[in-house]
Amino acid sequence: MASPAPFSRYEFMIAWRYLRARRAEGGVSVMTWISLIGIALGVMALIATLAVRAGFRAEFVDTILGANAHSTVYMAPTSFTNDLTGEVYTQSGVIEDYDALTARIAALPGVTRANAVVKGQVMATAGDSSNVAEVFGVTEADLAAMPRIVDPETSAGDLADFGNGVAIGSGIARELNLGIGDRIRLISPDGAKTPSGTTPRVNAYEVTYIFSAGRYDIDRTRIYMPLAEAQSYFNREGVADEIEVFVSDPERVGDWTPALMQAAGDRSLVWTWQDASGSFLSALDMEDDVMFVILSVLVLIASMNITSGLIMLVKNKGRDIGILRTMGLTEGAVLRVFFLCGAFTGVIGTIAGVLLGVALALNVDNIMAALNALTGGGAWQPEVRGIYRLPAELRAWDIFRAVALSLALSFIVTIFPARRAARMNPVEALRYE
Template identity: 80%
Template sequence: MPSPRPFSRYEFLIAWRYLRARRAEGGVSTMTWISLIGIALGVAALIATLAVRAGFRAEFVDTILGANAHASVYLSATSFTNELTGEVYTQSGRIEDYTDMAARLAAVPGVIRTAPVVKGQVMATAGDRANVAEVFGVTPQDFARIPRIVDPETSVGEIDAFPDGIAIGSGIARELGVVIGDRIRLISPQGAQTAFGTTPRVNAYPVTYIFSAGRYDIDRTRIYMPLPEAQSYFNREDVADEVEVYVEDPENIAALTLPLMEAGGDRALIWTWQDSSGSFLRALDIEDDVMFVILSVLVLIATMNITSGLIMLVKNKGRDIGILRTMGLTEGAVMRVFFLCGAFTGVIGTLAGVALGVVFALNVDHVMSAVNMISGGGAWDPSVRGIYELPARLRGIDIARAVGLSLTLSFLVTIFPARRAARMNPVEALRYE
């Protein structure tokens, strides 16, 4: 008579019966429930943490790319000596042919658009309030194409009114206490040259647009000004400080570095968004790996309870094992029965953990609201985190990693007690029965 195939129906039935322990075997049942709950909580914590980390990174990158250029091309300042007179001349890094440079950069394959920019530091005041700000001088056409800045859902004012005034971040507007139509004074140390030295330049501008880029540091420090006005205000007549470049694939900006420098000319230098934020993103990646390892240890500890429960189960079922062996059950079949006992616990706990983790990730806003209410507010400080809320992004790869880890550990820890049950001598098991 041929032997039944492995993992036959009767093996599943015996394993499922053993898991439904009777009152006299309550210790086994308790250990099973502890194992199941521990695995579920561990998997849920792992999925929720990975979702929050992925959401934070995605939101951080989106705010960077949505409010900043993917790369900035500028010129290096150089010095040269006149061979006839011996005088040393310094050539500034100002871009005089910024229109031509912008056209050359825009012709590079993979570049979507370019924009000449004038930058400067100012002090913004309104009444008795003041705030330090960075001014970006751009054309109205380029300003209207900055995604995070011109979002109608988060901004106040009309884009068409930008040439008649300035656009400020919501953080500046809040700190200065201004609204659309109010005027603020901008004070720049780079003012007019007089016989007594350089005097600060003070101009007043109406606020025609208030934006929220989703980044606390941007909203609190950034002001946009029409390019011609910025050139006049910062003494940059007919020049630009740099040319901003936007590309199709920002994640692959490194591949365009050399073509952009060649298009910019001999003195061209480039600064990409990865140069400014790459170290922070790499730190996030390292933290993701560390968090996965730490939470994996928690899942491992939870799965170790399966071993404890199975050892108790094997001890309680010694008589049954002896009877099953004398009835013709092979060592392999006994091993598979107790392996299935642990596998059932791991699978059910993993599925429960996935459901719990997904529900938490999808309702992270409500969770943070509850935490804020309990803690009295301030649980999420945008001045520290940079973004205004805790995001979560569920990814299939993260769920698969958590499920794979949990099931692998659950299956591995069942091998030792299952082998112990399979190697039990039926004669010894029934000697005192």
């Protein structure tokens, strides 16, 4: 007579019956529930943490790419000496032929668009309030191409009126108490040049557009001004400070750096968004790995409870094991029965943890909003975090590795007590029965 195949139906039936301990074996039942709840909570914490970390990185990158260039091309200032007079001359880093350079860069494969920019630092004032701001001189078409700036849900005003004034961040508008149609006064130290020196330049502009880029530091410091006006205001007539470049794959923006430098010439320098934020993103990636390891230890600790529960179960079921062995069950069959007891706990706990983790990740923003309301805004501080909310992004890979880790640990810790049960001598088990 052929032996039953491994993991036959009767093995599942016996294992499931052992898990439903009788009242007299309440200790086993309690350990099973502790193991199950511990694994569920560990998997839930792992999935929710990974989702929040992924969402935080995605939101951070999106706010960067939604309001900033992927790469910036600018010219390095150079100095040279007149051989006849010995005088040293400095060539500024402005871009004189910016239209031609913008066209050459925009024609490169993989470059989606490029535009010239004039930049400068100013003091922004309104009434008795003031704030330091950074002015970006761009055309209306270039401003309209920035998704985070022109989002109708977070902006106010009409972008068509941009040529008649300036666009300011919501943080500046809030700190200076400005609205659409109000006037903001900008003070630049690099003003008109006179025989007695350079005098500050003070101009007042109408606020025609208020935006929210999703980044606290951008919203409270950035002002957009029409390019022609910015050239006049910062003494940049006919020149630009840099060329902003946008590519098809921002995550691989470094691949375009050699082509950009070749198109721009010998004095050109390239600064990418990854150069500006690379250290922060690297820190996030490192924290992801550290958090995964730490939470994996929590799942391991919860899984170890399966071992304790199975050892107690094997001890309580010694008589049953002896009877099953005398009835013809092999060591392998007994091992599989008790392995299934632990595996059931791990699988059920993992499924519950996945459901709880997904539910927590999908509602983490609402939970943080409720905590923020209860704490008076202290649970999430955008001036510290840089973004306005706690996002979460569920990724299939994160769920898969959390499930794989939980099941692997649950199965591994089950092997030792299952082998102990399989190697139990039936004669010794039934001697005192």
